[in-house]
Amino acid sequence: MTLSRRRTLQLGLGAVAAGCSGIERQPVRASDNPKQTFSMAGEMQLKQRAAAKGLIYGSAASYSSLKQDPQFAKLFAETCGILVPENELKWGALRPASDRYDFTQADWMAEYAQQNNILFRGHNLAWKHFNPDWLEGVTSRNAEQVLTRHITTVMKRYAGRMHSWDVVNEAIAGIPSWRSDGLQTSPWLTMLDKDYIDIAFRAAAAADPKAMLVYNDTALEYEKPEDERTRSAVLALLRDLKSRKIPVHALGIQAHLDAAETRFNANKLRRFLSDVASLGLKILITEMDVKDQNLPPDRELRDRSVARTYEEYLSVVLDEPAVVAVMTWGLSDRYTWLAETNPRKDGLAIRPLPYDENLGRKPAWNAIARAFDAAPKRS
């Protein structure tokens, strides 16, 4: 029996599962307890509940959602202590040509954050996706210069105003790599081999000595071969970077979860978090959302299942004192990338985030609030 299943029983959610002895994996778990209400006390916003524990809560958002939807922008400012531009700081958005930068949208978002007293966070400086076509013309000969210049220019523009930067994104997670270090094919790996990671972090530290420099990756959560592989390669990478004094300050765990996934092993995750923390690194949950694509259509059941996934996961990770921030990848189901990447076959709208499409709080909101309320206070 996995700990998650034990926890399920402890929480009184396991009535059906317990009755079906021999069936270890229930496809939908929260539906086991239609009475679960996710009740919580008080009226405080998520950012206040997080702050009361020395934590930061916030979300990614797009320029257009904040600029064109005042109701959403108001909710965002009330709820979030940190803003992450969803795409606006990526190479593909900032670099229309090799000799040009376009900061219009990112600048507007930095200003919005400042006006509303919200921290600002950068995502990202080196990734295999979302790159401009002209990057294909860069070669091993000038790649170091192109990467360093980009990082220097972009980071200096926001220096002193950035809480943290995802310096390197998803160097490891993905299809099994042919390399023993597990690094994924990317334009940067092709041009600079693994040195691109050192180059990026060194340039980042020089450009903004105040920002927290983060290595961000995905597929770190579950007890399945891909995630096992990612966890061990990420840990080896971080160990290697720290041993060579490359300036990395934190691990970003994306946490794109799936409410229908049963292979959550809390013990393994705790051990991984504590291994990362023992390297002297902080940990940020950077892109949390919960897919409901593979759940039955019933809306209440889906909402409970998504909420339960949030609470179960956050209650484990917030036990680790090195975890200092939780960001969701979107605030409201009105704006979620999963609508395109993970739509439901039955055509129903997906519901992966704390607020619904009408900006009303969902059980997932309560679940996050409960996890913050129960979290130990950071010193």
Ligand code: XIL
């Ligand atoms: C996604 C955005 O949400 C989409 O709008 C875009 O089309 C593709 O990128 N991991 C990451 C994020 O690090 O940058 C991704 O964001 C989601 C997965």
